[in-house]
Amino acid sequence: MEFEFGGGYVLRRALREDHPAINLVCLRTGNSGRDATAREDDPDLLGLIYSVPYQVLEPDFAFVVEGPNGVCGYILGTPDSAAFYERAGREWFPPLAARLADPGPDESRWRGSDWARRAIHHPEFIYPEALHEWPAHGHIDLLQETRGKGIGRRGMRYLMTKLREAGAQGMHLHVSPKNLGAQAFYRTLGFSVVQHPSLPRDTVFMAAVL
Structure with missing residues (x-):
């Protein structure tokens, strides 16, 4: 256990046996923070793309929030985006793609x-x-x-401290343009929007010095 939030909620290191719960949290928040269950025919794919790889490839920076009803959130990161993406492209996605049909472009x-499936x-x-x-x-x-319990703020600050201790000087985030609540939340943590012609326009990028 890393620490207790109170009210029966704790932050702890994510484990391999948490993968189904991580997939479920990703699905239930996968529509710009809202539930994406009705949209997806495979409930695990969002988590296998966006969440579970962090527990596998960066276990020192992968945490889950556990409450009275089980895992109810996660906080994940990597101090070195270039190295993480290289490993993900080489080690994580090819085995997933091998068992899924490519739907085409x-x-x-x-x-x-x-x-x-196309993204995988x-x-x-x-x-x-x-x-x-x-x-x-x-x-x-x-x-x-x-x-509304301060869990997100305290958990993110904890991750940011861990990333700084690992040598990262700054951190960036990808945020849905529709998720205005998330953008406001990140601003309270010191993040601001990054604007550059090389960045895709369908995503908001925010960054902060650690």
Whole structure:
């Protein structure tokens, strides 16, 4: 256990046996912070793309929030985005792709989780030079039951401290343009929007010095 938040909620190191719970949290927050269950035909793929790889490849920076009803959130990161993406592309995604059919590039033919299957076959790692000043990155997703308790703020500060102790001088985040609540939350932690022509316009990038 790393520490207690109070009210029966604790932050602890994520384990391999937490993968199903991590997948579920990712699914239930996968629509810009809202539940994506109705949208997906494979409930595990979001977590296998965006969350579980951190527990496997960066276990020292992968934490779950556990409450009275079990795992209800996670806080994940890496101090070296370039190294993480290289390993993910070499070690993580090829075995996943080997057991999933590629739906092809025609988005008009995609159904259900085809977008995720396509992303697994053709992973996109967004780390242009404009973000190199902030080499660490992270993710946080919390179920509704945890919100409003200070868990996100304390958990993120804990991750940021861990990343700084590992040598990272700065941290960046990818945020959905629709998730205004998340953007406001990150601003309270010292993050601000990064704007550069090389960055995709369909994602908001925020960064902070650690």
